[in-house]
Amino acid sequence: xxxxxxxxxxxxxxxxxxxxxxxxxxxxxxxxxxxxxxxxxxxxxxxxxxxxxxxxxxxxxxxxxxxxxxxxxxxxxxxxxxxxxxxxxxxxxxxxxxxxxxxxxxxxxxxxxxxxxxxxxxxxxxxxxxxxxxxxxxxxxxxxxxxxxxxxxxxxxxxxxxxxxxxxxxxxxxxxxxxxxxxxxxxxxxxxxxxxxxxxxxxxxxxxxxxxxxxxxxxxxxxxxxxxxxxxxxxxxxxxxxxxxxxxxxxxxxxxxxxxxxxxxxxxxx
Ligand code: NDP
Numbered sequence: 001x002x003x004x005x006x007x008x009x010x011x012x013x014x015x016x017x018x019x020x021x022x023x024x025x026x027x028x029x030x031x032x033x034x035x036x037x038x039x040x041x042x043x044x045x046x047x048x049x050x051x052x053x054x055x056x057x058x059x060x061x062x063x064x065x066x067x068x069x070x071x072x073x074x075x076x077x078x079x080x081x082x083x084x085x086x087x088x089x090x091x092x093x094x095x096x097x098x099x100x101x102x103x104x105x106x107x108x109x110x111x112x113x114x115x116x117x118x119x120x121x122x123x124x125x126x127x128x129x130x131x132x133x134x135x136x137x138x139x140x141x142x143x144x145x146x147x148x149x150x151x152x153x154x155x156x157x158x159x160x161x162x163x164x165x166x167x168x169x170x171x172x173x174x175x176x177x178x179x180x181x182x183x184x185x186x187x188x189x190x191x192x193x194x195x196x197x198x199x200x201x202x203x204x205x206x207x208x209x210x211x212x213x214x215x216x217x218x219x220x221x222x223x224x225x226x227x228x229x230x231x232x233x234x235x236x237x238x239x240x241x242x243x244x245x246x247x248x249x250x251x252x253x254x255x256x257x258x259x260x261x262x263x264x265x266x267x268x269x270x
Contacts, residue, residue, distance in 0.1 A: 002027055002028060002029045003027060003028045003029070003082040003083065003132055003266070004028070004029050004031065004079045004080055004081055004082050004083075005022055005028050005029070005030050005031065005082060005083040005084075005085060005265060005266070006030075006031040006033055006074070006081060006083070006084050006085065006123070007019050007022075007030060007031070007032060007033065007085040007087055008033045008034075008059060008061065008085065008086050008087050008088040008116070008119070009033075009034065009061075009087045009088025009089065010030070010032035010033065010034055010040060010043075010044075010087070011032065011034040011035075011036055011039045011040040011043045012039075012043060012226065012227050013223065013226030013227055013228060013254055014087055014140065014220055014223055014226060014254060014257050014258060014261060015032075015085075015087040015088065016043050016044075016047060016254075016258070017047075017254045017255050017257060017258020017259075017261075018085060018087065018257075018258040018261040018262050018265070019032055019044070019049065019054060019258075020047045020048075020049055020258060021255075021258045021259050021261075021262035022262050022265070022266065023049045023050070023053035023054055025262075025266075026053075028053070028266070029052075029053060029054065029055070029079070030049075030053060030054040030055075031054070031055050031057055031074065031079075032044065032054055032055070032056045032057070033057055033058075033059035033070060033088075034056060034057075034058070034059060034088075035058070035059065035060040035061070035062075035066075035088075037056055037058055040056040041056055044056070055077075057070060057073055057074060058070065058073075059119075060102075061088055061111045061112075061115030061116060061119070062090075062101040062102060062107060062110060062111045062115060063101060063102035063103070063115075064101075064102070064103050064114070064115065064118055065102065065103075066102070067115055067118045067119050067122070068118075068122070070119070071119070071122045071123060071126075074123075074126070075126070080126070080129065080130045080131070080132070081123055081126035081127050081129075081130055082127075082130045082132035082135055083132075083135065083136050083137075083138070083265050083266060084119075084120065084123050084127060084136070084137045084138070085138050085139075085140075085261065085265050086116040086119065086120065086137070086138065086139040086140065086196070087139075087140045087261070088111070088112075088115075088116075089108075089111065089112045089140070089189070089192070089193075089228065090107060090108055090111050090112065090189075091108065091185075091186075091189045091228050091229070091231065092107070092108060092185035092186075092188070092189070092231050093185050093186040093189070093231060093232055094185065094231055094232060094233060095183075095185035095231070097183065098172055098176035098183045098185075098188075100171065100172065100176075101114070101115070104169075104171045104172075105169075105170045105171060106170050106171075106172065106176035106177070106183075106188055108185065108188040108189045108191075108192050109166075109170060109178060109188055109191060109192045109195065110170070111192075112189070112192035112193065112195075112196060113192045113195035113196060113199070116139065116196065116199075117195075117199055120137060120139075120199065120203065123137075124137070124203075124207065124211070124213070127211065127213050128211045128213070134214070134266070135211075135212060135213050135214070136213065136214045136215075136216065136264075136265055136266075137200070137203065137213055137214070137215045137216075138200075138215075138216055138217070138218060138261070138264055138265050139196045139197070139199065139200050139216075139217045139218075140196070140217070140218065140219075140220060140261070141193055141196055141197040141200075141217035141218060141219050142190070142193040142219060143219050144158070144189070144190050144193060145158045145190045145191070145193035145194040145196075145197060146158075146197075150248075151222075151250075152190075156184050156186055156187040156190070157187070157190070158187065158190035158191050158193070158194045159179050159187075159191070160178045160179055160191060160194060160195070161178065161179025161180060161181070162179070162180075163178060163179070164179065164180035165177045165178050165179055165180035165181070166178045168180070176188070177191070178191050178195075179191075196217060197217045200215045200216055200217045201215075201217075203215040204216070216264065218260070218261065218264050220252065220257035220260050220261055221250060221251070221252030221256070221257055221260070222244045222248070222250040222251050222252065223251075223252055223253070223254055223257045224240045224241040224243075224244040224245070224251055225241055225253075225254065226254060
C-alpha cells in the first residue's frame with residue numbers, strides 16, 4: 001500500500017514543497033491539513049501534484065475544536081497514519097498587541113504549540129496502529145529558539161521563564177507571554193518553537209519505546225522567501241533574502257528545504 005502522511009500548513013512555503021516532494025515519490029498519499037481549503041487546492045495544482053496523490057482536509061490550528069474535528073474527519077477516511085509532519089506556523093514580529101485563538105490563547109503559541117500539541121497527542125493513537133516500520137512524528141523547529149546559535153541570540157531571545165504566563169491562561173488578562181512578561185510577537189514565535197522542540201523530545205522520551213514512533217524536530221535552513229515573513233516591515237522583506245544568501249549563507253530554497261523535510265520524515269517507503 002501507499003504510505004499516508006499528514007502535513008499541516010501544506011498550502012504554502014515549506015509545507016507545500018514537502019507535500020510535493022513526498023507525492024513525487026509515488027509511494028505516499030499526502031493529507032494536506034490546511035485552514036484555507038481553496039488556497040491549498042490551488043497550491044497543489046500549481047506545483048503539479050496529481051489528484052490521486054493528495055487530499056486537502058480542513059484544519060485550523062488556531063481552534064482546538066477544529067483540531068478535534070480534523071482528527072474525527074481523518075479517522076472517518078479509515079486510512080492508516082504513518083507519518084505526521086507538524087509544519088504550520090504563524091509569525092507576528094511587528095504586532096503591537098496580541099491576538100488570540102478561538103479559545104483565547106495568544107495566537108503564536110496557541111497555533112504553533114497548543115494546536116500542534118493537541119493534534120500530536122490525538123494522532124499518536126493513530127500512529128501507534130500503523131504497521132509502517134519507520135513511523136514518525138516530525139515538527140519544524142527553528143534555530144531562533146536555540147540560544148546556542150547566532151540567530152537565537154538576536155533579541156528578543158526565547159525564554160519560557162517559570163511558565164507563569166502559560167499557567168495563568170496565556171489569554172492577555174495577566175499576560176499573553178509564556179514567561180508572564182510584556183507582549184512581544186517575535187519572542188512569542190521563538191517561545192512557541194522552543195515548545196515545539198521540547199514537545200518532541202519529551203514525546204520521544206515517554207513514548208518511543210512503547211510505540212515505535214520516532215519523534216523529532218528539524219531546522220530546515222533559512223527559507224527567507226516564504227510567506228512566514230509576510231507581516232514583517234517591507235525593508236526587512238527586501239533585505240532578508242540577500243542577507244541570508246550572501247552574508248550568513250544560511251539560505252535554502254523552498255524546494256531544497258521541502259526535500260530535506262521529506263527525507264527526515266520518511267526513510268524507507270513501503
Ligand atoms: P509559510 O507562511 O509559507 O507557511 C506557513 C503555513 O502555515 C501556511 O500554509 C499557513 O496557511 C499555515 N498556517 C498558519 N496558521 C495556520 C492555522 N491557524 N491553521 C492551519 N494552518 C496554518 O511559512 P514557512 O513555509 O516558512 O513555514 C513553515 C514552517 O517552517 C514553520 O513551522 C516555520 O516556523 C518553519 N521555519 C521557517 C523558516 C524560514 O526561514 N521560512 C526557518 C525555520 C523554521 P495559509 O497558507 O492559509 O496562510
